[in-house]
Amino acid sequence: MLPDVDGLHHDWTLLGKKIQAKVASKRIKQNAWKAAHRERLSRTNLRAVSYGAYDFLWMHCGADMFILLPASTLRRHSTYLGQGTSGNGRTSLYLYPDTSPTRGDTPKWKKLCEPYVCSWSDEGLLAKVKQILSSC
DSSP, rough: OOOTTTSSSSEEETTTTEEEEEEEEEEEEEEEEEEEOOESSSSSOOOETTTTTEEEEEETTTTTTTEEEEEHHHHHOOOTTEEEEEOOOOOOOOOOOSSSSTTTHHHHHHHGGGEEEEETTTTHHHHHHHHHHHHH
């Protein structure tokens, strides 16, 4: 699918919500899905996306799973520019929809994400996506 407009921080709109799509890669060692959450200011200057650039992050995780995360959930996890341990925010996101990690704050992160994990084979997928999009 082509973006609605090039140069924006979101890729398309769905039911009036700005959606940013990312393709996550499986990290075998961490048993996690990892996606970039950054914008490139120059060849060497990267920073996290600013809050408000999109309403939902759609992360493709393999052939059958995606996670549709509200921006407010990501903000609670100190993901955006100016949040977190550095002023640059989190430029990489690690998600654990399949496992129960024990290190750091990942159990809390997993709990925040669980309601937003979707499968293309889920019955009622359209209703679930509509419910997620209408929740924020």
